[in-house]
Amino acid sequence: MFDSQQTRSLQKLTQELFKGKADQSSIASLRDVLRFHEYRYYVMNDPLISDTEYDQLYKQLEKIEKEHPELITTDSPTQRVGIGLIKDFPKKQHLVPMLSLENSYNAEDLADWDRKVKELSGLEKIEYCVEPKFDGASISLLYESDMLVRGVTRGDGETGDDITPNIKKIKSIPLSATFSEYGIEQVEIRGEILMNKNNFKKYNDALIQEGLPPLANPRNAAAGSLRIKDTEEVGRRNFEGFLYHVSYIGDNGNKSKEPLTHSGMLEMLWNLGFRSPKNEMKILKGIDAVIDHVHSFEAGRDDLPYEIDGMVIKVNSIELQEKLGMTSHHPRWAIAFKFKARQATSKLLQVDYQVGRTGAVTPVARIQPVQVGGVTVSSISIHNEDYIHEKDLKINDTILIERSGDVIPQIVKSFPELRDGTQTDITFPRKCPVCHDKLHKPEGEAVWRCVNIGCEAQVVERIIHFVSKDAMDIRSFGEANVRKFYDMGLLKDVPGIYMLDMNELGKLEGFGAKSVSNLQQAIENSKTQPLHRLIYALGIRYVGETTAKTLAQSVTSIFEFADYSLDQLQQLNDVGVKVAASIYAFFQNKDNIRLLKQLEKLGVHMHRTTAVMSGGNLGGQTFLFTGTLNKMKRSAAEAFVEKNGGTIVSGVSSKLNYLVVGEDAGSKLEKAKKIPGIKIISEDEFLKMIPG
Numbered sequence: 001m002f003d004s005q006q007t008r009s010l011q012k013l014t015q016e017l018f019k020g021k022a023d024q025s026s027i028a029s030l031r032d033v034l035r036f037h038e039y040r041y042y043v044m045n046d047p048l049i050s051d052t053e054y055d056q057l058y059k060q061l062e063k064i065e066k067e068h069p070e071l072i073t074t075d076s077p078t079q080r081v082g083i084g085l086i087k088d089f090p091k092k093q094h095l096v097p098m099l100s101l102e103n104s105y106n107a108e109d110l111a112d113w114d115r116k117v118k119e120l121s122g123l124e125k126i127e128y129c130v131e132p133k134f135d136g137a138s139i140s141l142l143y144e145s146d147m148l149v150r151g152v153t154r155g156d157g158e159t160g161d162d163i164t165p166n167i168k169k170i171k172s173i174p175l176s177a178t179f180s181e182y183g184i185e186q187v188e189i190r191g192e193i194l195m196n197k198n199n200f201k202k203y204n205d206a207l208i209q210e211g212l213p214p215l216a217n218p219r220n221a222a223a224g225s226l227r228i229k230d231t232e233e234v235g236r237r238n239f240e241g242f243l244y245h246v247s248y249i250g251d252n253g254n255k256s257k258e259p260l261t262h263s264g265m266l267e268m269l270w271n272l273g274f275r276s277p278k279n280e281m282k283i284l285k286g287i288d289a290v291i292d293h294v295h296s297f298e299a300g301r302d303d304l305p306y307e308i309d310g311m312v313i314k315v316n317s318i319e320l321q322e323k324l325g326m327t328s329h330h331p332r333w334a335i336a337f338k339f340k341a342r343q344a345t346s347k348l349l350q351v352d353y354q355v356g357r358t359g360a361v362t363p364v365a366r367i368q369p370v371q372v373g374g375v376t377v378s379s380i381s382i383h384n385e386d387y388i389h390e391k392d393l394k395i396n397d398t399i400l401i402e403r404s405g406d407v408i409p410q411i412v413k414s415f416p417e418l419r420d421g422t423q424t425d426i427t428f429p430r431k432c433p434v435c436h437d438k439l440h441k442p443e444g445e446a447v448w449r450c451v452n453i454g455c456e457a458q459v460v461e462r463i464i465h466f467v468s469k470d471a472m473d474i475r476s477f478g479e480a481n482v483r484k485f486y487d488m489g490l491l492k493d494v495p496g497i498y499m500l501d502m503n504e505l506g507k508l509e510g511f512g513a514k515s516v517s518n519l520q521q522a523i524e525n526s527k528t529q530p531l532h533r534l535i536y537a538l539g540i541r542y543v544g545e546t547t548a549k550t551l552a553q554s555v556t557s558i559f560e561f562a563d564y565s566l567d568q569l570q571q572l573n574d575v576g577v578k579v580a581a582s583i584y585a586f587f588q589n590k591d592n593i594r595l596l597k598q599l600e601k602l603g604v605h606m607h608r609t610t611a612v613m614s615g616g617n618l619g620g621q622t623f624l625f626t627g628t629l630n631k632m633k634r635s636a637a638e639a640f641v642e643k644n645g646g647t648i649v650s651g652v653s654s655k656l657n658y659l660v661v662g663e664d665a666g667s668k669l670e671k672a673k674k675i676p677g678i679k680i681i682s683e684d685e686f687l688k689m690i691p692g
């Protein structure tokens with residue numbers, strides 16, 4: 001879409017727009033620049049400016065358009081917003097019915113299909129285009145005279161819901177595209193809307209934080225969200241759109257410019273700014289090569305940033321596609337190859353109840369062990385009482401479970417039609433299964449809680465959380481040791497971690513001198529963990545790692561929070577009413593302040609450490625190490641970066657600030673050299689950044 005010369009000039013224009021205030025005369029450049037950065041971010045996944053910088057430019061455009069509404073165009077980047085609530089979704093007929101594909105499951109199925117294609121075409125070897133089968137919600141888009149005019153759900157294949165305002169919120173879908181350059185006046189395109197694994201995880205984490213059950217897979221997230229009536233919410237969910245099929249073309253009298261192959265169509269879509277699977281597709285001659293390819297793609301399925309449930313194999317020549325035509329259900333020129341299912345059926349045997357560190361009581365279903373996506377699942381969280389009713393679950397039910405990528409397994413549904421009279425209701429307890437105190441459920445919440453702060457289960461869970469990897473990271477402690485020491489009476493609360501009697505530990509079976517000294521060292525090291533880790537480790541409700549970082553940035557000592565008002569807390573980034581109330585309650589509680597004072601006395605740092613280096617601290621800077629370091633271990637260097645507010649990233653991209661190059665550095669260095677803005681420094685230069 002943008003060649004390197006255009007990229008350079010748009011990047012230059014970006015810098016100029018940052019410097020001077022844009023006015024009416026720069027409106028076209030502003031729009032071009034914003035579209036370019038949307039494309040870099042949403043289609044290429046390789047942004048060249050930060051989110052804040054994007055917002056800054058966006059606001060400039062918004063301001064000019066407010067002052068001069070006559071200059072607003074329907075494809076201006078600002079027109080993705082402000083649509084508000086949709087009243088109803090009108091039904092619209094697709095120009096071409098959205099047929100589904102025939103499925104295949106193994107090499108034999110594919111070979112059979114290839115035989116038929118060869119027979120019907122009279123050809124000996126067919127050229128195929130093979131691409132991922134995206135696992136989301138399908139849509140069709142209509143562009144007329146280069147403008148996006150509507151987006152429709154699949155519906156029953158003939159007619160779907162017009163969800164144009166929601167579609168416009170998806171930034172990888174261009175609001176306008178110059179199809180006219182290809183001789184095209186009207187075009188209908190099919191594709192899939194999906195949430196990538198990363199965003200899905202964030203979305204599910206937020207649901208969990210709210211005490212709501214997470215969704216089983218990104219497909220459900222996409223399908224459910226497209227019909228949401230609040231377009232702003234659709235925007236917040238960060239969907240991506242992959243466009244993989246041109247189903248209708250109305251030409252503008254210049255048919256000669258239209259691509260003649262399916263792969264050519266994908267190239268065209270990519271060049272026009274769509275996220276088509278141009279980089280993921282492969283053109284292969286003959287079915288044997290296709291079979292090899294789909295198998296190797298399946299093996300790498302987990303490394304993709306989004307979920308796919310198979311591959312789609314398409315005859316590449318459009319002329320041949322037209323010749324092959326379709327049956328009443330499927331096109332004959334394409335077939336889906338389905339990967340091994342990540343769903344399985346099992347039996348729900350019994351339900352146990354676990355008490356978490358906040359007192360939340362979670363029902364856990366014990367199920368007949370079953371293999372799903374390569375792992376054996378024998379228990380599965382069923383979240384809360386409402387969830388049990390919504391999913392209509394009973395003991396001894398047959399259930400369908402799904403394990404999607406690295407998402408924890410979920411129950412998709414029960415099969416009431418398979419009940420044989422042996423099923424019994426699941427009765428949620430009203431007393432804590434551990435301390436037997438009465439459980440409470442505040443109005444409007446879904447979770448039953450044990451509010452006894454001294455409840456043994458909660459104390460143990462709080463300690464487990466405190467020592468965990470993302471919190472104080474006391475290695476070699478771990479869940480099993482916390483439970484063991486607690487049960488033996490050697491550890492009774494969080495401060496107890498720093499008062500453990502090492503002599504007693506040394507007497508335990510399996511605890512040699514080496515393990516005792518490792519544990520002692522790890523406990524000692526944890527005392528100087530950065531403040532945000534301590535805040536997270538305290539397990540304040542709704543305070544995840546990100547909020548903990550925001551909180552740590554705003555104080556120099558943790559005790560300052562005792563003087564923060566609810567209002568002040570709400571002023572902080574991403575801290576809403578509920579989160580603020582929880583933080584406020586925590587620091588107003590005298591027992592909690594006492595606990596912090598006790599930890600301080602035991603040597604745990606309560607202050608934000610701002611390392612002063614030649615150029616300031618590492619806050620907000622990203623680092624990556626490559627090659628062999630000679631003067632310090634890589635793990636120590638990485639720990640130093642993190643301790644000083646920097647972040648270690650996993651790969652070279654424009655998000656990287658510093659690449660630290662050791663001996664024999666290879667491809668990362670080569671890649672970094674091509675990206676302006678990455679500072680490439682030696683180990684010595686890095687060492688100079690270390691204070692003292």
Ligand code: IVH
Binds near residue numbers: 099101102137190244
């Ligand atoms: S082609 C006329 N390509 O899988 C053929 N479909 O039943 C149009 N899907 O309904 C479909 N990835 O929703 C095609 N690369 C891909 C796809 C894909 C996912 C979906 C689509 C379709 C279903 C197959």
